[in-house]
Amino acid sequence: MPYAPFKLRIYAFLLDYILIAGYGILVLGSLSFLFGSYFPSLFSNSPITAQLTGFLIMTLPVSLYFILSEQSKWQGTWGKRKMVVRVVDDSGQRIDKGRSFIRTAVKFLPWEVAHFCIWRLMLPADFSEMTLLIMLSAVNVSILIYFLTPFTNKKRKSVYDWVSGTAVVK
Numbered sequence: 572m573p574y575a576p577f578k579l580r581i582y583a584f585l586l587d588y589i590l591i592a593g594y595g596i597l598v599l600g601s602l603s604f605l606f607g608s609y610f611p612s613l614f615s616n617s618p619i620t621a622q623l624t625g626f627l628i629m630t631l632p633v634s635l636y637f638i639l640s641e642q643s644k645w646q647g648t649w650g651k652r653k654m655v656v657r658v659v660d661d662s663g664q665r666i667d668k669g670r671s672f673i674r675t676a677v678k679f680l681p682w683e684v685a686h687f688c689i690w691r692l693m694l695p696a697d698f699s700e701m702t703l704l705i706m707l708s709a710v711n712v713s714i715l716i717y718f719l720t721p722f723t724n725k726k727r728k729s730v731y732d733w734v735s736g737t738a739v740v741k
Contacts, residue, residue: 580739587636587649618696625686637674637678638672641666642665659739659740671735674732678717687706717729
């Protein structure tokens with residue numbers, strides 16, 4: 572299988588990020604407009620409520636976008652399709668929902684840990700600031716590892732590819 576060059580994967584991610592940012596602006600703008608004064612309270616009273624609201628509004632839909640797109644007949648998100656790359660299992664076949672779920676969960680784990688920490692730094696919580704800063708540092712290290720791992724192997728696999736038994740091919 573010809574493995575996708577890292578550059579194509581980055582371009583695909585950037586295209587998907589534009590789509591996700593547009594979704595975020597549309598949804599957050601719409602909710603702010605429709606629910607006016609009630610909406611900000613979801614992000615200002617409790618770190619648990621803030622994180623759950625953010626998860627339901629952004630993380631869950633974005634995760635579903637990746638899970639459903641990568642296990643679909645197109646085998647990739649809109650960005651991957653535009654870059655003509657696709658996600659396959661280690662035998663070159665289309666991935667199933669379970670493998671797609673694992674791939675996406677591992678991919679977004681640092682994102683969710685960062686949200687957990689940030690909400691607890693911004694709002695009163697039962698975690699020490701030092702603990703949260705250490706966790707955020709670990710997030711940064713994991714993101715760096717996620718970014719560098721494809722440069723260390725011929726199949727250009729990232730951490731979430733190794734864990735889920737997937738690859739991105741051209």
